[in-house]
């Protein structure tokens with residue numbers, strides 16, 4: 340923890356927040372973005388805390404709510420935004436759009452919108468690390484709903500059986516689409532699911548970025564010393580609807596307000612102001628810098644060319 344740059348954590352969370360807020364705004368402008376945006380506003384501490392405990396060689400496998408995971412792992416906002424716009428300069432030449440972005444440059448190897456689909460893939464990359472005796476861990480992000488999928492259970496069983504270096508990060512934001520947790524499982528703590536596979540697990544306050552970081556750092560050490568895998572359940576909350584086309588009629592207003600009182604960014608900001616590690620002036624600078632980065636990303640995306648129709652069959656395996 341001593342070497343952890345907590346101001347950097349704040350910067351990462353704020354950049355994610357502003358990136359997602361920009362997408363929400365752009366979605367309201369007719370014809371700007373194609374399709375719905377699935378954003379992680381309110382959940383920034385999970386991505387920021389996890390990635391701060393990782394090394395560049397570590398792999399992440401992400402899900403449909405991926406922008407924060409990608410930014411925290413070091414993917415460039417310009418290239419993510421261009422991909423979301425469907426432009427040729429995007430991470431995947433405009434062929435992924437928002438939902439399947441891969442940024443192999445930062446070992447963000449796969450995001451998939453198949454709920455639970457990334458979990459066996461993470462077991463595969465963790466197996467590769469073990470087989471090739473490489474020093475990297477795989478982090479697999481998924482939601483509470485994904486932990487109901489058969490793929491989750493098969494993958495966790497195999498990962499535990501083979502002691503694979505994989506950290507399963509369940510972002511429990513209470514909802515899965517329009518369904519509340521109580522409507523899809525009887526469990527209070529999804530971390531308990533690991534017991535069935537003889538795997539250690541932990542429940543973490545997913546809005547406390549320092550706790551998320553600490554849990555991940557410990558899990559990474561365990562994985563690298565052959566004591567993996569581990570399941571970390573981060574309890575958090577999705578401030579918005581499932582996507583920008585969901586008006587969240589099923590989310591009680593008081594509940595949203597309560598969780599906004601526990602904003603992960605405000606929590607860390609106030610802690611750092613209290614300890615003198617942050618001043619209002621630096622906070623202002625961080626805000627301006629994040630706003631600038633997001634504006635630049637939008638400008639880059641808007642000025643970038645569209646892919647040409649002749650490129651449609653490039654990068655296709657078969």
Ligand SMILES: Cc1ncc(C[n+]2csc(CCOP(=O)(O)OP(=O)(O)O)c2C)c(N)n1
Nearest residue numbers: 404452453454482483484485512514515516
């Ligand atoms: C296999 C599969 N089933 C259903 C869907 C439709 N779907 C997309 S996202 C989603 C909700 C996923 O909830 P959760 O895993 O809790 O993640 P969250 O959206 O809350 O981050 C569903 C049902 C899908 N994409 N894939």
